Amino acid sequence: MKFFDREREIDEILSILEGEPNSIYFIYGPLNSGKTALINHIINNELKKSNKKYAVFYVNFREYNISSMDNFVEALFEIDENSKEKTIKSYIESFTKSVNDIINLYYGIKVPEPILNKLFGEKEKGRLVFKFIRDLFINLNKKGVQPIFILDELQMIKDVVMNGKRPSLKSLFQFLVSLTKERHIAHVFCLSSDSLFIEYVYNVGELEGRAKYLLVDDFNKETALKFMDFLSEELLNKKLSNDEKEYIYSYVGGKPLYIYNVIDEMRYKKLKEILDLMLKEEISKLDMFLEFLEYSKPKVEIKNEVIELKKGDIISALKLFKNKYEINKKDIPMPVYIYLVKENILLLNPIEGTLKPQSFLIWNAIKKLL
Ligand SMILES: Nc1ncnc2c1ncn2[C@@H]1O[C@H](COP(=O)(O)OP(=O)(O)OP(=O)(O)O)[C@@H](O)[C@H]1O
Ligand SMILES: [Mg+2]
Numbered sequence: 001m002k003f004f005d006r007e008r009e010i011d012e013i014l015s016i017l018e019g020e021p022n023s024i025y026f027i028y029g030p031l032n033s034g035k036t037a038l039i040n041h042i043i044n045n046e047l048k049k050s051n052k053k054y055a056v057f058y059v060n061f062r063e064y065n066i067s068s069m070d071n072f073v074e075a076l077f078e079i080d081e082n083s084k085e086k087t088i089k090s091y092i093e094s095f096t097k098s099v100n101d102i103i104n105l106y107y108g109i110k111v112p113e114p115i116l117n118k119l120f121g122e123k124e125k126g127r128l129v130f131k132f133i134r135d136l137f138i139n140l141n142k143k144g145v146q147p148i149f150i151l152d153e154l155q156m157i158k159d160v161v162m163n164g165k166r167p168s169l170k171s172l173f174q175f176l177v178s179l180t181k182e183r184h185i186a187h188v189f190c191l192s193s194d195s196l197f198i199e200y201v202y203n204v205g206e207l208e209g210r211a212k213y214l215l216v217d218d219f220n221k222e223t224a225l226k227f228m229d230f231l232s233e234e235l236l237n238k239k240l241s242n243d244e245k246e247y248i249y250s251y252v253g254g255k256p257l258y259i260y261n262v263i264d265e266m267r268y269k270k271l272k273e274i275l276d277l278m279l280k281e282e283i284s285k286l287d288m289f290l291e292f293l294e295y296s297k298p299k300v301e302i303k304n305e306v307i308e309l310k311k312g313d314i315i316s317a318l319k320l321f322k323n324k325y326e327i328n329k330k331d332i333p334m335p336v337y338i339y340l341v342k343e344n345i346l347l348l349n350p351i352e353g354t355l356k357p358q359s360f361l362i363w364n365a366i367k368k369l370l
Contacts, residue, residue, distance in 0.1 A: 010041070013214070016187065017187055021184050024211045025214055026191075027039065032258070033255065036191065047103050059108055059149075059152065076129065077111045078110055086112075091112060092132075133149075137186045151188070155194035176190075231263040247271065248263075248271070252359070262274055298311070317336045328353060
């Protein structure tokens with residue numbers, strides 16, 4: 001599957017990578033907007049245009065069920081089967097020696113099993129783990145190799161770290177700040193589609209002035225229509241009419257995954273059938289959600305306080321979207337929007353202070369049902 005567009009985002013990230021690491025970058029945006037696809041495209045296709053050497057360490061927390069510190073450490077590392085080194089120092093040296101390509105990509109920080117066991121055995125695991133990674137990055141820098149540390153689906157670890165267990169999210173952030181703003185030894189990108197997590201991060205004192213935010217949103221209309229041209233050539237070997245493209249856009253908006261799915265299914269199904277079914281499914285889901293509100297008491301927790309919500313307030317909030325796609329977050333009481341964001345119905349942009357439905361499809365369902 002070829003990658004489409006995102007030129008502005010690619011240029012921005014490549015420019016960041018050309019410079020010295022100074023900030024932690026949070027890449028955020030709606031579900032399925034293409035955050036992971038973008039970063040993978042850059043690593044696999046764009047980075048080689050640069051004239052630096054890179055070692056990319058990519059960790060995807062979605063592949064793990066992170067419920068404890070041990071899982072977190074496990075997720076960060078990948079066993080290096082080929083090394084017999086027994087001490088951390090000698091391993092870091094031999095690993096650094098082996099990094100010789102222009103682009104070196106690793107899924108996790110490589111480490112031999114005995115050393116991983118040593119890291120696990122420590123009482124203060126977090127500290128030793130962070131020191132190991134830092135020393136590795138320092139050594140790579142000395143060799144002229146620029147480390148890039150990518151933490152995808154970072155929100156998966158929030159339950160462990162936000163419940164006050166170790167390592168706290170704050171100590172992770174302090175570590176990431178030390179890699180970037182303080183020592184300038186690694187570029188750090190954290191990806192997340194959880195807008196409440198991004199809001200939390202945005203307000204964490206430790207990160208003030210030390211983190212930057214890059215939005216990877218669903219495509220705007222113009223780009224979405226071009227993406228349809230690109231996909232129809234690729235998957236259907238034909239061009240779609242303007243009416244067909246407008247029709248698709250009116251149902252699914254600019255969400256790359258949905259546009260892809262629609263055009264892929266056009267190989268064997270009628271367009272109207274595909275779109276009607278997608279909307280029907282979305283309406284059923286929303287209908288079910290509303291029905292549950294009758295029988296269950298919706299609640300959210302804010303700063304350790306459990307707040308019960310009224311069904312009427314939730315419905316009034318959703319009705320605000322009948323004529324508008326995006327609103328100011330102040331138009332909905334905080335507990336209500338937090339609930340709707342948690343349920344993946346709304347998306348919060350904490351930087352702009354706005355709320356919108358997670359997708360056009362949900363927006364259409366809201367308009368039909370309420
Ligand atoms: N620029 C693009 N060009 C081609 N396909 C794309 C592009 N962006 C996204 N896609 C398609 O959309 C799908 C979803 O994208 P991806 O998984 O990267 O989204 P995400 O934002 O990381 O999602 P999540 O919120 O679940 O983490 C991809 O599998 C890919 O097929
Ligand atoms: Mg992703």
